[in-house]
Amino acid sequence: MKMCGIISVIDKKKNPMDGTAVREALSIMNERGNGEGSGYAVYGAFPEFADYYAIHVFYDDLIGPKTAVEEELEKVGTIKHDEEIPTFEQPNLKKRHIPWRYFFQPNVSALGTTASEEDILVYLMKKVNTTIPGALIYSTGKNIAIFKAAGWPEDVANFYRIQDYEGYIWLSHNRYPTNTAGWWGGAHPFNLLDWSVVHNGEITSYGTNKRYLEGNGYVCTMHTDTEVVAYLTDLLQRQHELPPELAFKALAPPFWDEIDRMPEKERELNTALRMTYGPAMMNGPFAIVVASSEGIAGITDRIKLRPLVAAEKGDRLYLSSEEAAIHVMEPSPDRVWMPRAGEPVIGRVY
Amino acid sequence: MMKKTLTIDAKGMHYTPLNKEIRAAIKDGVTEIILENINGQRFIGNGLRGKDLTIIINGVPGGDLCMFMSGPTCIVHANAEHAPGNTMDRGKIYIHGTAGDAVAHSMRGGEVYVRDSIGYRGGIHMKEYKDKCPVLVVGEYARAFLGEYMAGGILIVLGRGKDQPPVDERGVGTGIHGGELYIRGEVPDHLLGIGAEKKPFTEDDREKIRPYIEKYCREFGVDEPELFSDEYVHIGPSSARPFAGKYCWE
Numbered sequence: 001m002k003m004c005g006i007i008s009v010i011d012k013k014k015n016p017m018d019g020t021a022v023r024e025a026l027s028i029m030n031e032r033g034n035g036e037g038s039g040y041a042v043y044g045a046f047p048e049f050a051d052y053y054a055i056h057v058f059y060d061d062l063i064g065p066k067t068a069v070e071e072e073l074e075k076v077g078t079i080k081h082d083e084e085i086p087t088f089e090q091p092n093l094k095k096r097h098i099p100w101r102y103f104f105q106p107n108v109s110a111l112g113t114t115a116s117e118e119d120i121l122v123y124l125m126k127k128v129n130t131t132i133p134g135a136l137i138y139s140t141g142k143n144i145a146i147f148k149a150a151g152w153p154e155d156v157a158n159f160y161r162i163q164d165y166e167g168y169i170w171l172s173h174n175r176y177p178t179n180t181a182g183w184w185g186g187a188h189p190f191n192l193l194d195w196s197v198v199h200n201g202e203i204t205s206y207g208t209n210k211r212y213l214e215g216n217g218y219v220c221t222m223h224t225d226t227e228v229v230a231y232l233t234d235l236l237q238r239q240h241e242l243p244p245e246l247a248f249k250a251l252a253p254p255f256w257d258e259i260d261r262m263p264e265k266e267r268e269l270n271t272a273l274r275m276t277y278g279p280a281m282m283n284g285p286f287a288i289v290v291a292s293s294e295g296i297a298g299i300t301d302r303i304k305l306r307p308l309v310a311a312e313k314g315d316r317l318y319l320s321s322e323e324a325a326i327h328v329m330e331p332s333p334d335r336v337w338m339p340r341a342g343e344p345v346i347g348r349v350y
Numbered sequence: 351m352m353k354k355t356l357t358i359d360a361k362g363m364h365y366t367p368l369n370k371e372i373r374a375a376i377k378d379g380v381t382e383i384i385l386e387n388i389n390g391q392r393f394i395g396n397g398l399r400g401k402d403l404t405i406i407i408n409g410v411p412g413g414d415l416c417m418f419m420s421g422p423t424c425i426v427h428a429n430a431e432h433a434p435g436n437t438m439d440r441g442k443i444y445i446h447g448t449a450g451d452a453v454a455h456s457m458r459g460g461e462v463y464v465r466d467s468i469g470y471r472g473g474i475h476m477k478e479y480k481d482k483c484p485v486l487v488v489g490e491y492a493r494a495f496l497g498e499y500m501a502g503g504i505l506i507v508l509g510r511g512k513d514q515p516p517v518d519e520r521g522v523g524t525g526i527h528g529g530e531l532y533i534r535g536e537v538p539d540h541l542l543g544i545g546a547e548k549k550p551f552t553e554d555d556r557e558k559i560r561p562y563i564e565k566y567c568r569e570f571g572v573d574e575p576e577l578f579s580d581e582y583v584h585i586g587p588s589s590a591r592p593f594a595g596k597y598c599w600e
C-alpha cells in the first residue's frame with residue numbers, strides 16, 4: 001500500500017509565508033512516509049528573477065554533466081544567473097546529487113520553428129533527461145523553487161533551509177514509495193513549467209496515460225507514476241486551454257451510470273469529455289494537489305481511496321491528507337471539510 | 351471504585367511515549383485520563399481493556415483511535431481522523447464533531463457515536479458474533495460506500511444535516527452479507543450497492559434502534575423527538591453470499 005502525506009497552502013492575496021510552518025505540518029504525518037523521499041515547492045520564491053525560468057538540475061558530479069547541460073542551455077537561450085542551491089549537511093541525509101539552479105531566458109527563434117518559450121523548456125527537459133547521463137532537470141517554472149531529496153521531511157527541509165524562502169503557495173509531500181525505488185528524482189513535488197504536483201496513491205492507468213502523453217511529445221523519465229499528472233495537466237490546461245474544473249473532470253470523470261442520470265446538456269458534455277480524453281483518465285487510488293502561479297487544486301480518485309481534507313482561514317486555503325497537519329499551520333480554521341471524491345477544490349489568487 | 355484522574359499535556363508529543371504514559375497510568379489505577387493539546391497522535395486507546403476507564407481527548411486525535419479497544423469509554427471534543435473504532439471489541443467512542451473515512455472499520459463489538467458527519471466507507475466490514483453486536487450512529491450524513499462488505503452490526507444515520515441528505519453517494523451496502531443499516535430520510539434505489547436491498551421498517555426495528563438514539567441524544571445534548579418517530583429506511587443483505595456466483599462456479 002502506498003501511503004504518503006500531503007499538505008499545501010495558498011494565500012490568495014499572495015502574502016508571503018516562509019517554510020517554517022509547512023515543515024512542522026508535514027513532519028507530524030511522518031507515519032505516512034518512510035524517509036525515502038520528501039519535498040517542497042514554493043511559488044514566488046525568486047522575486048529578483050521572476051521573469052526567468054528557474055531550471056533546477058540534479059548533477060551527479062560537476063565535471064561532465066554540468067558542462068554538457070550548460071552547452072544545451074546556451075544553444076537555445078541565455079543564462080541570466082546560476083548558482084549551486086545552498087544545502088546544509090544533515091546527519092540522516094546522504095547528499096547523492098548536487099542541486100543547481102539556472103535563471104534562464106529561452107530564445108524563441110533558436111529551434112527555427114514556431115516553438116513558444118514553454119516548448120523550448122519542454123524540449124530542454126527531454127533532451128537533458130534522456131541524453132545527458134548524470135544530469136536531471138526536475139523543475140522549469142518561473143519564480144518557483146523545488147526542494148526535494150531522499151529523506152524524512154524535517155531532514156530535507158533543514159538540508160535546504162526552507163525557512164529561508166518565502167512564497168504565497170507551498171506544496172509539500174512525504175513519500176512512501178512502493179512500486180519503484182525511492183530516489184531524489186522520484187521525490188515529490190514534480191514540476192513542469194508552471195505546474196507542480198504532489199500525489200498520494202498510485203496511478204494504475206500509468207501505462208495508458210504514458211502512451212497518450214508520449215504521442216503528444218512528452219517523455220516520462222522519473223521512474224514513477226506521478227509525473228504523468230504534471231504532464232497531463234500541462235497538456236490539458238496549457239496546450240488545450242481547458243479550465244481547471246474541466247481538466248480535472250477529464251482526469252477523474254463521473255461513472256457512466258451517473259452520466260446516464262444527468263440532464264441532457266450535462267450528459268452531452270460529460271460524454272464528450274470521456275470520449276475525447278479516455279486515455280487521460282486516471283485510474284487507481286489517488287489524492288493529488290496541483291499548483292500553478294494562479295492557484296492550487298486538490299482532488300481524489302472517484303471512489304475515494306486516499307484521504308484529502310480542506311480548510312479555510314481568511315485568504316488561506318489548506319489541503320492535506322490529515323486534518324491535524326492543518327491545525328499545526330492554522331489552529332483555528334474558519335471551516336474544515338472533506339471534499340467529495342472526484343470533485344476538485346480550487347483556491348485561486350485574487 | 352474511587353475515581354482517579356490524570357491529565358496529560360500531549361503538545362508536540364509523539365504517539366509512542368503518549369500511549370506508553372496512558373498504559374502506565376492505567377496500571378497505576380487511574381480511571382479517567384484527560385488528554386490536552388492532542389493533535390494527530392495515532393493509536394490512542396489501542397487495545398485498552400476494562401470498563402471503568404474513561405479517556406477524554408481535547409484536540410484532533412490521529413487515525414485508528416481505540417483500535418482493538420475492549421471496554422473503556424473515549425470522548426473526543428473535536429473531529430477525528432480515519433478509522434476510529436477500528437476492530438473495536440467493547441466500549442464506547444463519542445466524537446463531538448466529524449470523523450474521516452472508514453469509521454468503525456471491521457468493528458466487532460461496542461458503540462461508536464459521531465455527532466456530525468463521517469467520510470467514505472463508514473462501517474466497512476462491521477461484523478457480529480453471538481452476543482457481540484457493534485453499533486455505529488452518525489448524526490448528520492455519510493459519504494459513498496456506507497456499510498460496505500458489512501457482515502453484522504447496526505449502522506444508524508440520523509440525517510440531521512441541514513440541506514444535506516443522509517447519504518447521496520453510490521454504493522450503500524455494497525457486498526453486505528449481514529447486519530442492518532437504518533437511515534432517516536430518503537435513499538434513492540440507485541444508490542444501493544450490489545447485494546443490498548431495502549426491507550420493511552417494523553416496530554421491532556424501531557425498538558431495536560431506540561436505545562442507541564437515546565444515547566446519542568444524551569451525549570450530544572440533542573432534543574429532537576422526530577428522531578424517534580420518523581420513518582427510517584431499513585437496508586440489509588439480499589443474501590448471505592452476495593458474490594457466490596462471482597468467485598465460484600459450483
